Amino acid sequence: MKISPVCKKPGVVYLVGAGPGDPELLTLKAYRLMQEVDVLVYDRLVSREILDLVPSGMRRIAVGKSAGHHRVPQQRINEIMVELALSGKRVLRLKGGDPYVFGRGGEEAEVLVEAGIPFEVVPGITSASGASSCAGIPLTHRDYSQSVTFATGHLRDDSLNLDWPALARAHSTLVVYMGIGKLATIAEKLIEHGRDAGTPVAVIHRATQPDQMVVVGTLETIAGEIEAHGIKAPASIIIGEVVALHGKLGTLEQTLPELVELAALSA
Ligand SMILES: C[S@@+](CC[C@H](N)C(=O)[O-])C[C@H]1O[C@@H](n2cnc3c(N)ncnc32)[C@H](O)[C@@H]1O
Missing domain, CATH: 3.30.950.10 (Tetrapyrrole methylase, C-terminal domain)
Known part of the structure; x- marks a missing residue:
């Protein structure tokens, strides 16, 4: 992966589970982070009702993918997270369900470790x-x-x-x-x-x-x-x-x- 030169203290990436769709099934921690971060990077399975809880001025990047039709390749998603964090941003990587259950959360966490970026995983209801x-x-x-x-x-x-x-x-x-x-x-x-x-x-x-x-x-x-x-x-x-x-x-x-x-x- 090509990584831009570091000129700032890295930000942080939160790998967060949004649950199966009902916004009332979000964790309080997921909800709090949705109000606090700088950028939202979200998947197709995150429901419209949940996206409506994100402050309207927040930068959003949709990287949704469906089986066999990757709208944004995983490699590019990894780069987006890393580039944003290296520019000092607090990034919320919001995924359907739980990030560590068939959500590629493990692969993304590995990328963050390899790039030296602080991260935290917030579980969701699978x-x-x-x-x-x-x-x-x-x-x-x-x-x-x-x-x-x-x-x-x-x-x-x-x-x-x-x-x-x-x-x-x-x-x-x-x-x-x-x-x-x-x-x-x-x-x-x-x-x-x-x-x-x-x-x-x-x-x-x-x-x-x-x-x-x-x-x-x-x-x-x-x-x-x-x-x-x-x-x-x-x-x-x-x-x-x-x-x-x-x-x-x-x-x-x-x-x-x-x-x-x-x-x-x-x-
Ligand atoms: C890429 S996996 C993501 C799983 C997710 N990380 C989780 O913990 O639920 C996508 C699959 O999760 C299941 N799924 C996701 N949302 C669902 C929902 N609201 N109802 C039923 N199944 C769902 C479907 O089997 C779907 O094909």
């Missing part, structure tokens, strides 16, 4: 937690699931080389991020490696936001369900016996005015 609570699906439950795994459906080399035997274990919850485009293959692989085809699956689109949608099916039916309902990214996929609780615990969510419940769990 999508799995937002999706689970708003769909009425506990990620663990003593009767159904003793462990939970977060996996990505979008690998760097575009393959789906995951540890399928481990992910297919019964009585364990699997949450797949960035998996909506590969849901049919994910379901097939899990069945092939021994997970029951009738295992319930929920897809939660834009969890915690006014237009969130929840679609429920089984490993066998879920790909058809999401196609039928036109569900697109961003969405989190929850797979496992705990999804059966959606029928019982998902009632509170139905009182939220704008929630659209698209499908009930097939018996």
